[in-house]
Amino acid sequence: MSQVSEIIIRIGDFKLEIQQSIFVWLCICFFSMFFFYFAGKKIEKADPSKAPKGLVYVCEEIYNLILYVVQGNLKETTLHYVPMFGTLILLMLVSNLTGLIGLQNPTSNVSFNATLAVTMWLMWQYQAIKKGGFVARLKELTEPMWLLTPLNIIGELAPPISLTMRLFGNILAGSIITLMIYTLIKNIAPWGYLGLTLTPFIHMYFDVFSGVIQTYIFFTLGSFFLGQQVSKEAE
Template sequence: MPEVSEVVIRLGGFTIEIQQSIFVWLCICVLAMFFFYFAGKKIEKADPSKPTQGLVYVCEEMYNLILYVVQGNLKETTTHYIPMFGTLILLMVVANLTGLIGLQNPTSNVSFNATLALTLWLMIQGNAIKKAGLKARLKELTEPMWLLTPLNIIGELALPISLTMRLFGNILAGSIITLLVYTLIKNIAPWGYLGLTLTPFLHMYFDIFSGVIQTYIFFTLGSFFLGQQVSKQED
């Protein structure tokens, strides 16, 4: 497991330093761009009368997975928001698995998580204002009595902070624990080589299970609060 480091890019007389987690995220986005482009071409050429297979089948299963995460919260507005949520969910799952190949996980960077959380929060607030107007939205913060306004404001601001720190804390903790185990194995060699049998299970939990679960929690909460503003409330 690598330590936090920077990627240095030299272009002529210029030197650009990018934190490894951000560079990894940029690479994931570029790869995803090509993947979605070729997947879209495959889907356009697919015969709907025949069973799906290959890349088209993979995309179909990914779509069903995304629906499982957000449809219960977004309800009838799911189709409208699924491009954004679908893209971010798939990219974050891939990002959470980068630790398996020795790269720094983008979600272990608090600024990265804060950007995602703030984006969702602004979307929620924007839709709340669009739904009832700015005056009505401000009035909601004074209910059920004006004395509770400070608490209501704190509650609204707590969402992006909570999303950020929950994801950051869990992912970073997993990275630190794995790093400590590798350091211990290295320091007690040659007996430490016996401990290498444990490392696949560490990665299985912290990089796969925990990473997927944290992605699920992040976007389930985000879609829930967004759904409160955009979906029709049941009687």
């Protein structure tokens, strides 16, 4: 189970090097466009008086899953943010599961995770400024006393760093441990073939269980911080 860290694309004298994790993410986005397009067509043609089935049923369950993750934090603004969170949750979940087919997880790339986390952070800040104004937002950083301003600033910067490193650490650690186990099995052959019976359980934990849990944690925290700014119930 060796992983190539980068993919080289050559067109004549032109050479493009791209990280495998980023290439996998672009492929996931590409195929997701077709999935959402055809799913939308199916939903438009579906009869609301009949029980959903097939792709429509799958989409309904995905929608319920998204509501389960974000509705408790976003409250009455949930429907406004479902398209964004729904898309990102589905894409990240698929990304975390790509290790099952021997591809490098996009979320094992720290720059990828940082981009998502900073995007979420900018959204929180934008909503905070939109709610009370830029001056009011700066004033919040000096409360309850101006001496605590440095700590408040650190508190504002900590969430995106925490989201980035938690996701990166868990996914990368799972990939490394799985690779080490495969290497060990290969080196102790022929007994290694007996060890292959353990690999489904390894992937079940590091790719499936851990991937689902990390997706849930990332967007639960992301929706929580956003809900603090946009939900009236949080005020």
